[in-house]
Amino acid sequence: xxxxxxxxxxxxxxxxxxxxxxxxxxxxxxxxxxxxxxxxxxxxxxxxxxxxxxxxxxxxxxxxxxxxxxxxxxxxxxxxxxxxxxxxxxxxxxxxxxxxxxxxxxxxxxxxxxxxxxxxxxxxxx
Numbered sequence: 005x006x007x008x009x010x011x012x013x014x015x016x017x018x019x020x021x022x023x024x025x026x027x028x029x030x031x032x033x034x035x036x037x038x039x040x041x042x043x044x045x046x047x048x049x050x051x052x053x054x055x056x057x058x059x060x061x062x063x064x065x066x067x068x069x070x071x072x073x074x075x076x077x078x079x080x081x082x083x084x085x086x087x088x089x090x091x092x093x094x095x096x097x098x099x100x101x102x103x104x105x106x107x108x109x110x111x112x113x114x115x116x117x118x119x120x121x122x123x124x125x126x127x128x129x130x
Contacts, residue, residue, distance in 0.1 A: 016129070020082060020128050023082040023100060024080055024082055026057065026060070027057065027070075027080040027081075027082060027100065027102065028080040030057040030059060032055060032057060032070055032078075032102070033055045033056055033057070033058050033067070034054070034055040035054070035056070036050050036053070036054040037050070037053050038051060038052050051111060051112075052071050052072060052073045052104070052108065052112065053071070053072040053073075053075060054069070054071055054072075055069075055070055055072070056070060057070060057100075062097055062098070063095055063096060063097055064097060068098070068099075069098075069099040070099065071086075071100070071101045071102065071104065071112050072103060073101065073103050073104035073108040073109075074103045075103075078102060078103055080102065081102065081103060082100050082102060082128065083102065083103060083105075083109065083128050084101040084104055084106075084125055084127045084128055085098055085099065085100055085101065085125075086098070086099040086101065086109075086112060086113050086116055086123050086126075087099075087124050087126065088116045088121060088122070088123040089123070090120060090121045091121070092119065092121070106127060109125055109127060110125065112125075
């Protein structure tokens, strides 16, 4: 690609492909299944499976967080990411959304826009 715009488009596609590869080459550990309650905030019920990628490391030192919306369709495809800033924890994180529809992704980002948290949703281009 000769122009900067063409290279940027390839880079965006590579970004999503590399996220897919990261998920496929990792074990998805669901430690908070859909319908379970948060261990510290029992009023919060997880609407979808929530967990992390084993043997990975996020900014907080734990595994990279994942939301999995439809386990039966789980093919390791990252359909969106949530970028979250939490002033109470004084951190920022990237959360991978696996097999989530746009409506499901909107539900998830809303969960991260409470209290001292702010988040944005980045959907994978079609």
